[in-house]
Amino acid sequence: MFKVFKTPEFKKAISFFIEGIKENKKSFFISNASALLWCFLVILQPYLIKRIIDDGIVANNERSVIVFISFMVLAGYTRAMSIGIRRYFSMDVSYNVEAGIRNRIFTHMQKLAFNYHDQVPTGDLMARASSDASQVRLAFAIAPLASANIFLLLILSGTLLSLSLPLGSIVLLSIPMVLWLASNFSSKAMGVSLKVKEAEAKMTTEVEEQLGGIRVVKAFGNEEHASNKVENAVQNIYDSSLDYLKLRTRFVPLFELIPMVITLAVLLLGGYLTINEYLSLGEFIAFTQYVFLLIWPLRITAWFLSEIPSSVAAGNRILELLNEIPTITDDETPNELPVDGNGSLKFSDVSFKYGNEKIFDNLNLEIKGKKTVAIVGSTGSGKSTLAYLLPRLYEIESGSIEIDGVNITNLRLSDLRSNVSLAFEESFLFSNTARENISLGLEDASQEEVEDAALIARAHEFISQLPESYETKVGERGYGLSGGQRQRVALARAILRKPRVLILDDALSAVDASTEEEIRNELNQVMSNMTTLIITNRVPTIELCDEVVFLENGKVKAQGKHHDLMESVDTYKSLFLENQTSEI
Amino acid sequence: MRDNTFARSFKLVPEVYRPFFFASLIALLGTGIRMIGPQLISRGIDNGVMKFDYQYLLQQCLIYFFTLVALYFVTSKALLSIGLVGESYVKRIREKLFRHMSSLDINYFEKNKTGVLVARMTSDMQSLNEFAREGASSILTSLLTIFGATIAVFLVDVQLSLLSFLILPLLGIATRIFRNHADKTYWSVREWIGQVLSSLQEGISGVRIIQAYSDETKQLKRFKEVNNEHLKANMQSAKNIAIYFPFLEITRVTSIAVVIWFGAARIKSGSLTVGELVALLFYLNYFFDPLIQLSFNYDILRSAGSSMKKVFSILDEEPMLSKTGDLSPEIDSGRVIEFKNVDFSYGRETVLHDVSFSINRGEKIAIVGETGAGKSTIAKLILRFYLPTKGDVQFYEESSKDISQKWARKNIAYVPQESFLFRGSIRENLVYSNPDKINLQSELENIGLIDWFERYENGLDQDVGERGANVSAGERQFIALLRAVLAKRQIIVFDEATANLDIESESSILDATDTLLAYQTSIVIAHRLETILNAEKILVMSEGKLVGFDNHKNLLSNNKIYQQLFSAWNLVN
Numbered sequence A: 001m002f003k004v005f006k007t008p009e010f011k012k013a014i015s016f017f018i019e020g021i022k023e024n025k026k027s028f029f030i031s032n033a034s035a036l037l038w039c040f041l042v043i044l045q046p047y048l049i050k051r052i053i054d055d056g057i058v059a060n061n062e063r064s065v066i067v068f069i070s071f072m073v074l075a076g077y078t079r080a081m082s083i084g085i086r087r088y089f090s091m092d093v094s095y096n097v098e099a100g101i102r103n104r105i106f107t108h109m110q111k112l113a114f115n116y117h118d119q120v121p122t123g124d125l126m127a128r129a130s131s132d133a134s135q136v137r138l139a140f141a142i143a144p145l146a147s148a149n150i151f152l153l154l155i156l157s158g159t160l161l162s163l164s165l166p167l168g169s170i171v172l173l174s175i176p177m178v179l180w181l182a183s184n185f186s187s188k189a190m191g192v193s194l195k196v197k198e199a200e201a202k203m204t205t206e207v208e209e210q211l212g213g214i215r216v217v218k219a220f221g222n223e224e225h226a227s228n229k230v231e232n233a234v235q236n237i238y239d240s241s242l243d244y245l246k247l248r249t250r251f252v253p254l255f256e257l258i259p260m261v262i263t264l265a266v267l268l269l270g271g272y273l274t275i276n277e278y279l280s281l282g283e284f285i286a287f288t289q290y291v292f293l294l295i296w297p298l299r300i301t302a303w304f305l306s307e308i309p310s311s312v313a314a315g316n317r318i319l320e321l322l323n324e325i326p327t328i329t330d331d332e333t334p335n336e337l338p339v340d341g342n343g344s345l346k347f348s349d350v351s352f353k354y355g356n357e358k359i360f361d362n363l364n365l366e367i368k369g370k371k372t373v374a375i376v377g378s379t380g381s382g383k384s385t386l387a388y389l390l391p392r393l394y395e396i397e398s399g400s401i402e403i404d405g406v407n408i409t410n411l412r413l414s415d416l417r418s419n420v421s422l423a424f425e426e427s428f429l430f431s432n433t434a435r436e437n438i439s440l441g442l443e444d445a446s447q448e449e450v451e452d453a454a455l456i457a458r459a460h461e462f463i464s465q466l467p468e469s470y471e472t473k474v475g476e477r478g479y480g481l482s483g484g485q486r487q488r489v490a491l492a493r494a495i496l497r498k499p500r501v502l503i504l505d506d507a508l509s510a511v512d513a514s515t516e517e518e519i520r521n522e523l524n525q526v527m528s529n530m531t532t533l534i535i536t537n538r539v540p541t542i543e544l545c546d547e548v549v550f551l552e553n554g555k556v557k558a559q560g561k562h563h564d565l566m567e568s569v570d571t572y573k574s575l576f577l578e579n580q581t582s583e584i
Numbered sequence B: 001m002r003d004n005t006f007a008r009s010f011k012l013v014p015e016v017y018r019p020f021f022f023a024s025l026i027a028l029l030g031t032g033i034r035m036i037g038p039q040l041i042s043r044g045i046d047n048g049v050m051k052f053d054y055q056y057l058l059q060q061c062l063i064y065f066f067t068l069v070a071l072y073f074v075t076s077k078a079l080l081s082i083g084l085v086g087e088s089y090v091k092r093i094r095e096k097l098f099r100h101m102s103s104l105d106i107n108y109f110e111k112n113k114t115g116v117l118v119a120r121m122t123s124d125m126q127s128l129n130e131f132a133r134e135g136a137s138s139i140l141t142s143l144l145t146i147f148g149a150t151i152a153v154f155l156v157d158v159q160l161s162l163l164s165f166l167i168l169p170l171l172g173i174a175t176r177i178f179r180n181h182a183d184k185t186y187w188s189v190r191e192w193i194g195q196v197l198s199s200l201q202e203g204i205s206g207v208r209i210i211q212a213y214s215d216e217t218k219q220l221k222r223f224k225e226v227n228n229e230h231l232k233a234n235m236q237s238a239k240n241i242a243i244y245f246p247f248l249e250i251t252r253v254t255s256i257a258v259v260i261w262f263g264a265a266r267i268k269s270g271s272l273t274v275g276e277l278v279a280l281l282f283y284l285n286y287f288f289d290p291l292i293q294l295s296f297n298y299d300i301l302r303s304a305g306s307s308m309k310k311v312f313s314i315l316d317e318e319p320m321l322s323k324t325g326d327l328s329p330e331i332d333s334g335r336v337i338e339f340k341n342v343d344f345s346y347g348r349e350t351v352l353h354d355v356s357f358s359i360n361r362g363e364k365i366a367i368v369g370e371t372g373a374g375k376s377t378i379a380k381l382i383l384r385f386y387l388p389t390k391g392d393v394q395f396y397e398e399s400s401k402d403i404s405q406k407w408a409r410k411n412i413a414y415v416p417q418e419s420f421l422f423r424g425s426i427r428e429n430l431v432y433s434n435p436d437k438i439n440l441q442s443e444l445e446n447i448g449l450i451d452w453f454e455r456y457e458n459g460l461d462q463d464v465g466e467r468g469a470n471v472s473a474g475e476r477q478f479i480a481l482l483r484a485v486l487a488k489r490q491i492i493v494f495d496e497a498t499a500n501l502d503i504e505s506e507s508s509i510l511d512a513t514d515t516l517l518a519y520q521t522s523i524v525i526a527h528r529l530e531t532i533l534n535a536e537k538i539l540v541m542s543e544g545k546l547v548g549f550d551n552h553k554n555l556l557s558n559n560k561i562y563q564q565l566f567s568a569w570n571l572v573n
């Protein structure tokens, strides 16, 4: 009958919620306690009024009037306080839970490797951290009030049972009725509200994407198209929300009806019993008074139960993300890189796939320490992929990669990544200051070191001309800078950490030839201390390298000096064919 | 100001007036039916049970039962229709908001982060929805109940009623104070949720860099700070409520105490009966219960109001560029683009100084210069993303100020420096400019690029992933380039759009451009000699100034800066 409550989704969500409570034990306790207090004071109120009227006014006893009024006022003020306290602390719990979920999502998401992020859109993750987390919060906000009311319900039922067994049992029937309704509702509502949440995530994704690509949207004058896409997503939310609404409006009034039906039943049976003198009139009246008291707690309980499915659905979406296991993690007994290593690299039989697409098939490659090596290949030949494999941003399928004789899977990730520095093909800047962008990942880089790196990358000059120099914020994705400036900041970032292995993935493609030359000259000194892999298709740069690694069809086709390869390898030569014909 | 937001919010979506009205009527009907119940019960007890008339009791119960059935259908209908109003309202606001956002000028997006704008479309809408769902209907019924209860109270006894309401002004003042505080805190809640989402958005879209540089701890610290500010703002709002709500309760108790106290005296003197006092107390509850409900909704209303203010702050933003100009110049004259003494600044320092040049129809122009020299800025001015700060940019001898945005978009194609692809297949991205018209297969065969896509498992239907992350950067550029070429515009601007491509792919796409449109005017910003040598004329930029505009040969012989560049290219050769 109550199968929903036993489904794994439900159980998982509940234990997740309990964790949230545990983290906020104190506030949760206070809010529950004050909710309880409030409940009792609410019941006390009619009793006090009754005493004032019966013992005071009717009996014409001025003292009683004064005493009971004072009691009532005191109880009333205490009740008022309890409302405030409950409100505050239940919000404290719920907001803390929400913020906690956000922090956890952020932390966890940072641990998930590239292959996860290749699949899941940004907007989807954002939706989980924003609207799903808020939905979960809601359950926590109502919980103290609801649990106090449930408690109250139990106590009242006990009182009623002691007043009259048959009538009391009728009232008690309401509890399974509410539960049955709730489980019925939940089993239907969970699926539907999951759809609503998914539709919201889709819209978030769509909006995030269209706004992120607004420059392209505008360049093509495709605002209409973008709006239509978003409107489609909005329509989907609307449709699924309506489904949910229809379901909700079928059930929620039923919850409200239960107390009324119970009153009806009590009236019928109680009236019968009283008329046939199984029950005294006074008892009957008292009983009905208590039944009225039930209405409010039953309503709150029903409200709480009707909000549960959405929160459970949202909780599950969050758990789905949090339970995703990071595929690339530290080795349990990590090795250290040899202190005197010079950054020699060795790829042995490395195979790698993106999904089904094979990129490397038993690739073998050896690079001596402190060499400067150009990685050359046509577009899509796997140059960038090779660069990703070294800092273990993707996991290889088979084979091994060694740095100074240590397999990279045996290294601590933070060690590995601080020793292998990769300047990405597309320079991504954060909306922080220029300085923070350069010192990314380094807690303790001094201003001097930052400036040194910027000098080498030829970024110092323009940064110092910015309004606040190194403290200028560069705008979202660095859009406040020109493309080449962005690349130079990213280059400075890669150099600053003084890695053992430096990889420049076409990191100077937006830099003009003469600046590139300057940078190259500066870099020469730095590069002599480390192994450098340069991915590029600019001949002058290639010619400066100690050797060239030519990638083709997932293998190293050739390795050697540029001039030698030009002569001996046809496919290599054809890469630069245009270059030859246009020489003047 | 408060009323302004409220009225504006209402006026924004006239479609909901009627449904809202009907939903309110139904809700009222429900409230009416609900009132019948207690009446029937008390009659059943008084005339049935008390007088040992089971028949009568049964009769009353039967009627009660029918009202319950009716009540179920009416409440269900009321909830449904008011819910519908809420959903349609939020839907319309979302649509309007996004439509408006997407029409805004580029510089708006430079000042406002994507994450913040996303928050406006999601989190703020949620707070609106909350109000629409819970608030709107109960406010009406609450108000009516209060109205009814007030009349009832006065009917029982005027003097006591006045006494009991004496405390109300105090409540009014408290509400006012609460409102001011609530507005301030909710505004900052909305502000911070925007920051949270934008920090999150940045953390996700930059996750690859963060991991490669092990910057996780620092990022998390930054996120936590913002998240904590949001939490603090939320807790401030909790504090407001925690002070305001008890105040209501205190008013209630106090006024009941006052009524009883004076009532007792009146009873003693015989001018009031006990029954009247009980009735009075009863109705006072009818007065205060909805009032408390109302204050609860008031809180949600303030929160929704702050969200609406945020929405209006976007809707009030005027798109400059799409509003100014409505000319569509003729496409026959010789001068396609002309810069006349153009100065430009993004708001900081001037980045273009007195730039003048003109480009004729069908010319292939290259722009070279150091990074930060202003090449992309020229491209963006040609694209009419911005208008010049000083001087004039002309298309076919019409000022870009007077040209309609639409014309510019239909005639100029642009490939930005950072290639952005949309989620979906390669095919969808290629036909982006005109999904219904472009016959992709035949176009690609025509320009001989169909083979290029055989590298993918699924050919043209290969999925490119978010921002094109699932293809290589060079391929991404290739697709972005081809997308612009297939748009077949009169003028095409490539902003370093071939930088990550190998030379073979680059030349194949440039050839394709030539095949596809014979009289196309193209402007290529590039750093590679091979690319530049393809151009007929070269525009040399240096520190925001135009220092040369001629063909390769002449420049090489008489332009210092160009000579420097060239020597860098030929350094080793």
Ligand SMILES: Nc1ncnc2c1ncn2[C@@H]1O[C@H](COP(=O)(O)OP(=O)(O)O)[C@@H](O)[C@H]1O
Pocket (backbone or CB within 6 Å): A118, A354, A355, A357, A359, A377, A378, A379, A380, A381, A382, A383, A384, A385, A386, B455, B469, B470, B471, B472, B473, B474, B475
């Ligand atoms: N994240 C990804 N998911 C699936 N396929 C990818 C992904 N990244 C790259 N590829 C594919 O792998 C191949 C090699 O890409 P890459 O290493 O980036 O090439 P390049 O040599 O141009 O740097 C390309 O065909 C590309 O489409």
Ligand SMILES: Nc1ncnc2c1ncn2[C@@H]1O[C@H](COP(=O)(O)OP(=O)(O)O)[C@@H](O)[C@H]1O
Pocket (backbone or CB within 6 Å): A479, A480, A481, A482, A483, A484, A485, B110, B346, B347, B348, B351, B369, B370, B371, B372, B373, B374, B375, B376, B377, B378
């Ligand atoms: N959106 C922007 N906001 C403020 N400054 C900008 C913006 N874009 C570019 N700049 C500045 O304008 C100058 C010229 O940039 P740009 O035209 O992009 O140079 P490039 O010649 O490298 O393409 C640079 O100094 C850059 O920092």
Ligand SMILES: [Mg+2]
Pocket (backbone or CB within 6 Å): A383, A384, A385, A425, B472, B473, B474
């Ligand atoms: Mg690449």
Ligand SMILES: [Mg+2]
Pocket (backbone or CB within 6 Å): A482, A483, A484, B372, B375, B376, B377, B417, B495, B496
């Ligand atoms: Mg540029």
